[in-house]
Amino acid sequence: MRTEKEKMLVGDIYHAFDTELVIERDRAKAICFKLNQTCSTDRDTRQSLILQLFAHTEHVETDAWVESPFHCDYGYNITVGKGFYANHGCTILDGAPVTFGDNCLLAPSVVIATAGHPLDSVERAKGDEYAKAITVGNDVWLGANVTVCPGVTIGDNVVVGAGSVVTKDLPANTVCVGAPAKPIRVID
Template sequence: MAGTEKQKMISGEMYQAWDEELVAERQKAKKLCFALNQTCPTEEDTRKALINELLSKETDAWIESPFYCDYGYNLKVGKAFYANHGCTILDCAPINIGDNCMLAPGVVIATAGHPLDPVERASGEEFAKKITIGNDVWLGANATVCPGVTIGDNVVVGAGSVVTKDLPANTVCVGSPAKPVRTLALNGDKSALA
C-alpha cells in the first residue's frame, strides 16, 4: 500500500520516521509535553488545556508530570483515564484505551518497533503496531506494553511486568512475559477470586 509516511506508520507498514511531516508532528507533541511538564501541579486549568490539546480532544483525562509521547493524536483514552508520574507512550500507531484505566508510575506503552536486520534498521525504516487496552485496566508501576497487543477488560498488570502477548479479560497478569496468574470475580465479589 502506497501513501505518505504518516499513512504507512498508522496502518502498520514500514515507514521512514525522519519524514518531514512526522518530525514536525513529533516536535509539536514534545513541545506540548514540555509545557505540561513545566506547569505547576496546582495550575489545573492550564494542565487540562494542555492535555486536551495533546490528545486532540476534550477529555477528563488526568496526566501527571513528567509525561512523554510521540504524537498524542494516536492516543485515544476513555473516561476517567489517569497516568501517574513518569509515563511514556510511543503512539506511532493507534493506542485505544477504555474507560476507568490507570497507569502507575513509570509505565511504558510502545507501538514502535524496528527491524531486526541492522542494515534495514540503519536505513531509518521502522514499523508500529496498534495497542488496545480495555475498560477498567490497571497497569502497575514500571509495566511495559509492547507493540500489537490487546489487553482485555478488568485486567491488572503487575509492577515490572512486560506485556508481549494479548491478555484475557478479568485476570491478574504478572511477569516477563506477562501471563495470567489469577482470575478476577466481577461485581466486586471478592469471595470468588480464584
C-alpha cells in the same frame, strides 16, 4: 504512493525521520514540555495542554489526568475513555493508535510502545520502523514500570503487576505478571 505517515498509521514499515513526522513529533514534544513545566496545581492550564495532545478524545477535557513528566510521540493517536489517569513518568509511543477504555490507571513509569524496528541492522540504521496498535480495555490497572509492546490487546478488568512486560494479548478479568506477562489469577 502513500506518505510515510500513511504507512505508519496502517502498520507498514515507514521512515521515522520523514519531515512531516518529525514536525508532528516536535509539536507533541513541545506540548509535553509545557505540560511537564506546568505546576500540578494549575489544573486549567494542564487540562488545556492534555486536550491539545489528545485532541480527538471525547472525555479528556473533564476526566483525564496526566502527571508529569509525561512523554508521547504524536498525541493524536492516543484515545482515552472516562477516568483516565497516568502517574508520573509515563511514556506512550503512539505511532499507531493507542486506545484506552474507561477507568484506566497507569502507575509510575509505565511505557506503552506501538513502535518497533526491523531486525536487519541496515534497515534500522536507515530509520525504518513500524507501529502496531495497542488496545487497553475498561477498568485496567497497569502497575509501576509495566511495558506494553506493539500490537497487544489487554482485556477489560485486567491488573498487570509491577515490572511486567506485556508481549501478547491478555484476557479479561485476570491478574497478569511476569516477563512476558501471563495470567496468574482470575478476578471474580
